[in-house]
Amino acid sequence: EAGVTQFPSHSVIEKGQTVTLRCDPISGHDNLYWYRRVMGKEIKFLLHFVKESKQDESGMPNNRFLAERTGGTYSTLKVQPAELEDSGVYFCASSQVGVYGYTFGSGTRLTVV
């Protein structure tokens, strides 16, 4: 089966610009998660979708971050406007309902300059 796909793999943008990250989960996986790792820190949870509904968005840092999951399929994470501290690697993961084993994507490395 295809894995979790994220794109772009890298993005370099200027402070104040907008960036949209995309995640395509494994087909049939209702759970979709976003995590990120900023420089020198641990990987941190951002939010969790079950199908198209946000189950938990307690990790979203502020209202500059907006996540959507259209029709319960792919998800986007928009950062608007981007700030320097948003630089890091953004990971997406998916799992089946009731399953705690996660499959992670390869991540998007975001650099804000």
Place this chain on the structure above:
Amino acid sequence: KQEVTQIPAALSVPEGENLVLNCSFTDSAIYNLQWFRQDPGKGLTSLLLIQSSQREQTSGRLNASLDKSSGRSTLYIAASQPGDSATYLCASPKGNDYKLSFGAGTTVTVRA
């Protein structure tokens, strides 16, 4: 809040030596604990998932143990190879929550 710590932060060993990676967690009421591997510029690859009812899991040269009472998990890699060089992360949710708390990782270098 589950806090996960990994020691050491980095480890360098000659090829053939066994690797021992440590992970500690603060909330012993864990549902499971998962070990991941990350290669530079790559995503996270799940290695082993230990349920709270289990004491260990094995896959090939990898063995992970879980001791909830002491809040520790250990990943053993037998007869290390240069291809084992990577960053190893452990992660656990708090209770049966889906959110994972990650350790900072142990970066392993196996010298040929």
